[in-house]
Amino acid sequence: MKTLITLALCLLLVSCNDKKPTGPLPFFHFDEIDYYHIGISEEEATEMSIKQDKTRKEQALLQIINGNVPVNTRDTLFINNMDILRFEKHDIDPKFNPQFADLFRVRENVKPEAVSCISVYRDVLVFRQKDKVVGVAKICFDCGTDEIVGSRYDTSTFGEGGDYEKLEALLKQAK
Template identity: 25%
Template sequence: MKKFIFLLLIIAGCNKPKEENMVALKESLSVKKDSKKFYDSDEIDHYYLDISEEKVMKLARVKNKNEEQEDFISLLVSHYPDSITEPNFEIKLHKYKFKKTELNETKKKEVENIFSKKDSIQTEFSSCLPYYRDIFIFKKNDSIIGIAKVCFGCGVSRFLGSEVDTDGFGLYSELNKLKKIIREK
């Protein structure tokens, strides 16, 4: 059954699946377990870049990219950074015009609730390229203890620094809640 679902999603390509169908499918195969947070932080910074998929694809197609273009595309579509100790990571986010928002205590608790351990099937069914326009930096005592990169379009996420299994993350209902929290003014 899982292979059939996976094949169906691959055939569909990168078109965003009907949200209600994906929510029903993933949640029917998922049971919430304990709420062990991915990160034990005292501060969460959210970085967001308002850039279209077309602009990202245009940059990705550039041949003979210069170092700055390579850095930028790596930040948006790859697993960069490789570790939470990456030097000047926040400086690079500012350099490429990511907007920083420090989450207040209420939003911090809501985000921590979403970034918590769950039992779930493998959620990376997407056959499209993720665009990581949302990056969360988790800090404790002013030091980075974790980084989460999220693509709301594909539902793909990348976590660094978590000692908790993050494989169950990515239900569309969770992503929608997360998006409402960080986009709400």
């Protein structure tokens, strides 16, 4: 009986070996990216945000470019309203998916840079896997800031090492 318990305990310890995954850890697993862009200036966004009587469209737009929409990957209602809110949609050629996956991945932490401007998220990437939204990245290229939802990993290192410049160039190439 002792042998059986010892054997079971050994098997349990071996099976619980905490193996860390090797290689880059992607923020999302995706097969499709929808890219949305709006050409709104910082001044227009500021004027709209301080305006007292905002229309529903203005409120919805501000929630995307300055606010916290989407909250999670199930919060997809905003996607249906993007064209109404003047966002231009671009389908990203899937042949560029590996380059996007390389940008949107976990990496070693580098000292963060201080941001001294108000973010206006004019660029929104919607990552899909089999037509289901698995992640959303809102990007402000002017400030070098982002809001990313849907990642299983810490996204705070995104933007380091020239990521924003690489992403901006990749978006111009891929759309």
